[in-house]
Amino acid sequence: MGRHSCCYKQKLRKGLWSPEEDEKLIKHITIYGHGCWSSVPKLAGLQRCGKSCRLRWINYLRPDLKRGTFSLEEQNLIIELHAVLGNRWSQIAAQLPGRTDNEIKNLWNSSIKKKLRQSGIDPTTHKPLSELHQIEEKSPEITAAEKPKPSSNPVSRARYTGRPENFHHPTQDFFIDSFKPSDFSGFLSFQNPNHGPNHGLNHEPNHGLSTNPNSNLFSKSSELMVSDNHFNDNALLHSMSSPNLSVSARIKPENFPSDNPISPFGVNGISTSNVSSSSDDLQITNCNFLENNDNNSLPEDIKWTDYQFLIETIFITKQLIGTQLISSNIIYYKIFGGFSDNS
DNA sequence: AATCAAAGCAACCGCTGCTAT
DNA sequence: CATAGCAGCGGTTGCTTTGAT
DSSP, X not given: OOOOOGGGTTTOOOSSOOXXXXXXXXXXXXXXXXXXXXXXXXXXXXXXXXXXXXXXXXXXXXXXXXXXXXXXXXXXXXXHHHHHHOSOHHHHHTTSTTXXXXXXXXXXXXXXXXXXXXXXXXTTTOXXXXXXXXXXXXXXXXXXXXXXXXXXXXXXXXHHSOOOTTOOOHXXXXXXXXXXXXXXXXXXXXXXXXXXXXXXXXXXXXTSOOOOTTOTTOOBOSSOEEOSTXXXXXXXXXXXXXXXXXXXXXXXXXXXXXXXXXXXXXXXXOOGGGEEEOSSOEEEOOOGGGTSOGGGOOOTTOOOOHHHHHHHHHHHIIIIXXXXXXXXXXXXXXXXXXXXXXX
8 A cells, every 4th residue: 555656766767768778769669579568677677667668658659549630520439429438539549540648647637628619618527507507596505416526436426417308419419520430439449359340220211310321330120239159139228219318228137248247237327217127038127226316326446347337328319419320339349349359 | 939728648657367386 | 256467548738830910
């Protein structure tokens, strides 16, 4: 506990890297790989700590980095992903090949945040600033719960995204016009090597959105359908047609990975009244558990599971973004990304 | 040309979670 | 089970560059 910074141990260099140091690090990693980062500086002949070497490599020296200014499409995608993922920079960066979490974080803090504010959008909640002010004036108590506050707990964060009926996602106006469905396919990289590109994701076509016929990600179907090794075509997620907050997720329990540590019946935060099961499926409806949980508040240190995230993602994307295309992508990502470690 | 403020960016710090022992 | 070491993440700092006056 209370470990000292690694650089205190001996007189290690700090601050900006010299070209010579970069060269040593590149040379070493190119030949030997990084292996254990703590041993890299010694082996590479650097007076740096392993942590510093790792950061330099990941954020600057890696050969697959894109560099250069962010395109409009990239910026829009960041905004969109931030609306769902919050400040999970590494997860956002995973969707932007060649970009680092640090780079995206810097862009967000120095540029995007400001642009959103200027557009009248609160960058934390992605709500119109005017709406936040109205809530504040009407009820200070509600404001306390709804006001964005820094939290590492995604459940807490979810509870602040109070979703009034007929909610209109403000960032929709900000970015949506510049996107075509095909713009997304290149950005979404699925990291589970066991899940190839042909997952059979289908989505409801009747939303006035055209799909890219050449993409593996989209094809015509009446339902959002997901399939892969674990889900075997049976995991069915569908959104209810209600315009308010009613959203349901239906996933057959047998299609959860057998070694999945998350029991679909024991998910924290889902009220049992929202869960019904029969011999062959599990249904969770009206996922308002994130909001109507005041009598049974969620502990701050609640374990945020991938499953919760999945439900939350369906909930938020359907309500706030309102475009089936984007919803599908993000849900798709979370399912495969979320369970990837179990394969 | 000089000064100052804002913006941009790289790097550091502290913490968390995972894993090996 | 407890502990230590490590990788990774997100917040923050501080230096450099750019733009305005």
